[in-house]
Amino acid sequence: MITYTTKFPVADTFRREAFITTVIKWNQGSRFDKIEDIQWDGESCECRWEQDKVSLEIQEIPSEDIIASRLKKEDERGIWKTDFVLNYRQKYIAVSVALETTEFTTDFYPTYYPPFFVKMVIYGGYAGGDMGLPVRQTPHLIEDCGEFFGKVVRKEVRTMLPVVFIVKTVGGENPVDPGNLAFRLQGVAHVLCESEKKVELPELSENAEEGETREGKIFIFYPSSNKKSRVLNPSGRLQNQESLEDRIVNDIYNYMNQRMRQSIDTWDGIETEKVHILNRNLLSSRNAAEEENRNLYEVFGEQLEKMEASNNRLSSEIQRLTAELQGMRMKFSDREQIPALYLGDERDLYEGEIREIILEIISEYRKNCKEDTRRAHIISDLLECNEYKRLPEKRREQLKNALKGYRSLNGSLKSLLESLGFEITEEGKHYKWTYFGDHRYMTTVAKTSSDGRAGLNIASTIDKLML
Structure with a gap:
């Protein structure tokens, strides 16, 4: 790990x-x-x-x-x-x-x-400049590197390290201590902050939604073009600077630990490359060998090339799987290292099912929570820290659209149902649709129907029982 x-x-x-x-x-x-x-x-x-x-x-x-x-x-x-x-x-x-x-x-x-x-x-003064921005243990003032920051926001430059920008609140205070954060992230991320003087940053204004201000927010920009920038808005939330600081540090570390590394940037990769160099040196000296060994060298060279090609493929696959495994560990590990809930005996019928249903439930509950209450803060924090893909909602919409105006089970409808996990069996004039083969979740459907609302009724039954 x-x-x-x-x-x-x-x-x-x-x-x-x-x-x-x-x-x-x-x-x-x-x-x-x-x-x-x-x-x-x-x-x-x-x-x-x-x-x-x-x-x-x-x-x-x-x-x-x-x-x-x-x-x-x-x-x-x-x-x-x-x-x-x-x-x-x-x-x-x-x-x-x-x-x-x-x-x-x-x-x-x-x-x-x-x-x-x-x-x-x-x-020791050995750190260099990341696209011109020095790597150091203290924060940078935004007015000293505004042009650089603009290029980062517009993705015109690709830095080695993430960039964190701390914006002061309306009252002129920092939501976290820039010095402490820069010290904890030295060599892992750049920390930018504001001085007493406000600096116009049109790049942030262009990306902001209408009526949204930047005051009191923390922006995190990642080097990867596939990783979206993150905006933390701690205003109005009951959390101290230390917990917010931990959250930023964990987010940066999780990103860095999931990145795929080049083989030559690892100890094992260097050992492999040294073997390759030794092998190439052996091959380069084959002309000095006696004539009767020429055929042996040719066979050896062909086998060696195949072996090195195989090693390169395996090395790349190891790096890819290592990054993927690290990502999965980070994805399913709790930020506090203690899970909020433990799984019972039920298991996912499809990947992420239990997690998605729980998130949907608390998302619906959040709508009825009174603002600025402890429950509202806890639920909002859970929803923000867990990726919610709305899979039950997507399945619900697929079924509703497919079953609208249901008359009979045609080929396309059957294929969709099977792709969603339904097992379909016949029983006289009816079908039995069983969700993932679990007979606790089974509904009976007529083979033919003249009722225009039958499909919507079936979709509603499935929604209540299975989704």
Whole structure:
């Protein structure tokens, strides 16, 4: 399980020696993971140190200007792997922390936190500029980077990190402390805020709905073109700055942890690439071999090319599945790490059914809640934090439209019913429509009908019993 990942630009000065020195200094300053008597000769970039259940390794690909380190340790939670990958040719660093559970794991909910190494890179002046905006641990004033912000809103630039913009309330206060938020998100997101002076931002006005103001809101813009920007409007809600800050941090971390990483930005990907380079070197020397071995080299080369092509496909698939698995874990994990409700014996008849029905129920209940009450605040928070696809409503509309004016069960209607999970059987002059084969949810329908309202009545029965 990935608990932390980021990728941000670094300065020209952050190269092999500075990287190794910082990694060793990071380990030597650790209270729990320190390896005693680490000695580095100042030249070798293939190193390994080990003590008890903690190991630290460094490897590089000189031809690609890439160097990486891995700290591996085992404790009661499982096996931790902390990886730093520096690409000093393309001037960025990729960081990840992952946990592999074991049979001795006692805690499946590790706290998401950045390794202190990220702070050391920023404190040491090694962080670079993300499309011109410096990566740092303090917030940026919007008047100093208004042009950059406009390009972010219009999606004219693609940053490595998300951008968070904090707008002051009508009373001139910040809904969260920009300094605290920037410190917690250093190396993971940029934080922008307003000074005492108001700055006109036509980009936000153009995207706002009529009558809507920006005061007191928090805007989150993601690098991915497929991820919509998010607007948090904490005004009028009973939540303190700390809980709102946690919510923003969790949202950013969840997004970063779900992003698919390039193979070369991972420790395992670097090891694979080193094998590929070794294999290519072996192939390049085949002309020096004796003539009687030429055929053997050709066979070997063909097999090797096939193997490398297969490895590339498998590596890409692993990355894709890792990102997908991480996304599913984030999607179904509770933000507070404690679920609001536990499932009983009932199981989904289709994916997300129970969750969608519950959300529909509380959504309807919300309409009748008195504003600014505790119940209204709790329900609004649940609806905002859970994606509600309105699947029961969509099924209801499909059935209503299809059954309107029902006379008999034609082919297209039967196909639609079966796609919605109905099993259709005949019994004399009637059909039995059973929802997902569960006989608790069965209705009897005449094979032919002359009543113009029969279809709507059937749809209503199905709605009340099954949806």
